[in-house]
Amino acid sequence: xxxxxxxxxxxxxxxxxxxxxxxxxxxxxxxxxxxxxxxxxxxxxxxxxxxxxxxxxxxxxxxxxxxxxxxxxx
Amino acid sequence: xxxxxxxxxxxxxxxxxxxxxxxxxxxxxxxxxxxxxxxxxxxxxxxxxxxxxxxxxxxxxxxxxxxxxxxxxxxxxxxxxxxxxxxxxxxxxxxxxxxxxxxxxxxxxxxxxxxxxxxxxxxxxxxxxxxxxxxxxxxxxxxxxxxxxxxxxxxxxxxxxxxxxxxxxxxxxxxxxxxxxxxxxxxxxxxxxxxxxxxxxxxxxxxxxxxxxxxxxxxxxxxxxxxxxxxxxxxxxxxxxxxxxxxxxxxxxxxxxxxxxxxxxxxxxxxxxxxxxxxxxxxxxxxxxxxxxxxxxxxxxxxxxxxxxxxxxxxxxxxxxxxxxxxxxxxxxxxxxxxxxxxxxxxxxxxxxxxxxxxxxxxxxxxxxxxxxxxxxxxxxxxxxxxxxxxxxxxxxxxxxxx
Numbered sequence: 001x002x003x004x005x006x007x008x009x010x011x012x013x014x015x016x017x018x019x020x021x022x023x024x025x026x027x028x029x030x031x032x033x034x035x036x037x038x039x040x041x042x043x044x045x046x047x048x049x050x051x052x053x054x055x056x057x058x059x060x061x062x063x064x065x066x067x068x069x070x071x072x073x074x
Numbered sequence: 075x076x077x078x079x080x081x082x083x084x085x086x087x088x089x090x091x092x093x094x095x096x097x098x099x100x101x102x103x104x105x106x107x108x109x110x111x112x113x114x115x116x117x118x119x120x121x122x123x124x125x126x127x128x129x130x131x132x133x134x135x136x137x138x139x140x141x142x143x144x145x146x147x148x149x150x151x152x153x154x155x156x157x158x159x160x161x162x163x164x165x166x167x168x169x170x171x172x173x174x175x176x177x178x179x180x181x182x183x184x185x186x187x188x189x190x191x192x193x194x195x196x197x198x199x200x201x202x203x204x205x206x207x208x209x210x211x212x213x214x215x216x217x218x219x220x221x222x223x224x225x226x227x228x229x230x231x232x233x234x235x236x237x238x239x240x241x242x243x244x245x246x247x248x249x250x251x252x253x254x255x256x257x258x259x260x261x262x263x264x265x266x267x268x269x270x271x272x273x274x275x276x277x278x279x280x281x282x283x284x285x286x287x288x289x290x291x292x293x294x295x296x297x298x299x300x301x302x303x304x305x306x307x308x309x310x311x312x313x314x315x316x317x318x319x320x321x322x323x324x325x326x327x328x329x330x331x332x333x334x335x336x337x338x339x340x341x342x343x344x345x346x347x348x349x350x351x352x353x354x355x356x357x358x359x360x361x362x363x364x365x366x367x368x369x370x371x372x373x374x375x376x377x378x379x380x381x382x383x384x385x386x387x388x389x390x391x392x393x394x395x396x397x398x399x400x401x402x403x404x405x406x407x408x409x410x411x412x413x414x415x416x417x418x419x420x421x422x423x424x425x426x427x428x429x430x431x432x433x434x435x436x437x438x439x440x441x442x443x444x445x446x447x448x449x450x451x452x453x454x455x456x457x458x459x460x461x462x463x464x465x466x467x468x469x470x471x472x473x474x475x476x477x
Contacts, residue, residue, distance in 0.1 A: 014444060015443055015444045015447055016444075017448060031248070032247065032249075038268055038272055038396060038427055038428065039454065039455070039457075039459055041272075041427050042396075042425045042426075042427040042428040042431045043459045043460065045426055045431075046423070046425070046431060046459075046460055055426060057271075057426040057427055058426060059275070060271075060275035061271065061272055061273065061274050061275065063248070063274060
């Protein structure tokens with residue numbers, strides 16, 4: 001799960017010209033550590049829904065990798 | 075006048091600083107293309123004090139977008155030296171606002187036909203929704219819009235005419251927003267639904283007295299979230315546009331036409347029609363017997379004792395992306411400028427963060443998604459975030475791309 005999420009996140013970063021991430025950690029903040037803005041977060045929801053069939057922002061905002069994983073495990 | 079006017083990070087400008095900065099300007103610009111919000115405000119107020127017309131351009135417009143809007147790159151940097159009026163007090167500024175003969179403000183909005191519209195407002199027109207009174211004296215505004223767009227200008231005038239401070243929240247991350255709202259005791263916020271959606275659910279702001287949003291139908295679920303975030307705030311959903319400014323507000327889904335606009339707004343075939351007298355001037359607005367067809371489709375829910383209606387959708391194809399209006403035709407045209415792309419279809423897909431996320435289906439060969447995106451010389455919100463490579467794209471019977 002974490003690896004799939006890393007690939008999704010790295011793809012989003014690469015498309016906007018940022019380097020892919022070799023590692024992500026549960027405590028990473030989506031904005032401050034991953035570098036995502038609201039448009040990137042919106043893109044993340046689309047890819048997570050396509051890959052895991054889960055709307056990670058359905059009940060409000062999630063801010064860290066750990067919170068995204070919690071949503072995906074629910 | 076040591077009251078604060080503008081706060082952004084560690085930069086603080088009092089009304090006294092504003093006056094000094096106004097007095098220090100010895101030129102005028104017809105076109106304002108600034109990214110720094112305080113400078114946008116400074117030049118707007120300078121144009122009012124010295125009574126000359128201005129055109130606001132987004133600070134992040136690319137040169138291509140400037141040209142596509144019908145301007146030349148030479149004309150927009152033209153400066154004219156002038157002797158600015160000397161201002162000694164805030165009252166001097168307000169006095170200037172009452173004696174305007176030449177001032178107007180022109181804003182740009184995406185046109186439905188692919189041609190951007192220029193809308194010119196007078197001072198009366200742009201400030202018609204501003205409320206000035208003692209009850210607003212202690213308001214502190216969170217500024218959460220692009221400063222060159224209609225919504226941002228509305229907040230500027232509401233704050234300025236009541237001598238309130240504004241604190242910059244635009245494009246800040248949620249953690250910073252939370253810190254700033256609490257640190258400066260922000261009492262009023264006007265922002266896009268996306269702005270509020272990005273605030274975490276486990277927090278509240280009891281000191282905020284009023285929040286406004288607009289541009290989208292507010293769902294019950296979303297309104298309940300807002301009530302938890304701002305338990306003591308009046309929640310207002312505002313109907314506004316670049317063409318008409320702010321026209322009416324609702325506390326829930328049901329809007330009604332204020333008495334003062336009774337004869338100037340009507341509903342015909344479920345579409346909102348706005349009388350010319352409420353609009354800015356533009357060569358690009360099509361009027362039918364002095365009435366402007368807004369394209370906003372409503373459903374009437376009550377007729378007695380007064381007409382109540384709620385918004386259903388828009389008649390035209392503009393896509394609301396995080397509070398920005400995007401014309402899919404403009405993006406398709408930009409995509410097709412790339413010779414490796416032979417067909418393109420741009421559309422919005424509902425999204426929990428942005429309202430709609432911009433998607434593009436394209437027929438292309440030998441080009442990556444990254445190259446397509448980086449090749450688009452457009453503002454960030456106009457860049458499709460989901461690009462699907464297709465073998466062909468369906469056209470409607472009239473030859474238009476199907477969205």
